[in-house]
Amino acid sequence: MALIRDITAADDSVVAALLAANGLGDGWGYEPEGLSVVVAELHEAVVGVAEFQLHCDFGHDEGRETHPGEQTFVLTMAVAHNDRRGGVGRALLAEIARRAKEAGDTFLALVPQDGDDADGRRSFFKACGFALYGPDRPGAAWGCPASEILPAGTAVGEGR
Numbered sequence: 001m002a003l004i005r006d007i008t009a010a011d012d013s014v015v016a017a018l019l020a021a022n023g024l025g026d027g028w029g030y031e032p033e034g035l036s037v038v039v040a041e042l043h044e045a046v047v048g049v050a051e052f053q054l055h056c057d058f059g060h061d062e063g064r065e066t067h068p069g070e071q072t073f074v075l076t077m078a079v080a081h082n083d084r085r086g087g088v089g090r091a092l093l094a095e096i097a098r099r100a101k102e103a104g105d106t107f108l109a110l111v112p113q114d115g116d117d118a119d120g121r122r123s124f125f126k127a128c129g130f131a132l133y134g135p136d137r138p139g140a141a142w143g144c145p146a147s148e149i150l151p152a153g154t155a156v157g158e159g160r
Contacts, residue, residue, distance in 0.1 A: 007037040022078040072100035074110040097149035
């Protein structure tokens with residue numbers, strides 16, 4: 001099982017390379033600029049990363065009238081190719097959902113990134129319970145109640 005923890009400065013170069021390997025960065029550096037960031041660690045190596053923002057009102061700002069209000073927004077997620085299909089991505093989402101619930105947010109939202117493996121990303125998020133809300137167009141938002149992401153029986157304050 002992956003250990004999910006907050007990012008540290010020592011993780012920056014590994015995260016930059018991981019994002020680049022997933023078509024989500026140039027690999028030259030990483031600065032989260034005030035975002036919340038968690039990493040997944042397996043066998044003492046970082047194999048996944050997720051950036052998120054609590055209390056985001058993305059839907060109203062973007063004219064998405066069907067969104068449920070303030071939510072936690074997942075900005076970026078990446079898992080090393082060799083460590084996919086092992087629960088790393090789900091563990092990252094579960095930690096974000098736990099933190100969202102702890103902060104009073106009940107809904108997670110995201111816009112699956114385009115680029116390499118965009119169809120795979122959409123399939124993964126759909127399998128995790130996310131669904132499209134609003135019109136299906138480029139940049140369309142997907143969302144899911146945080147409670148649907150959390151493992152059964154998880155209470156706020158548990159995890160990590």
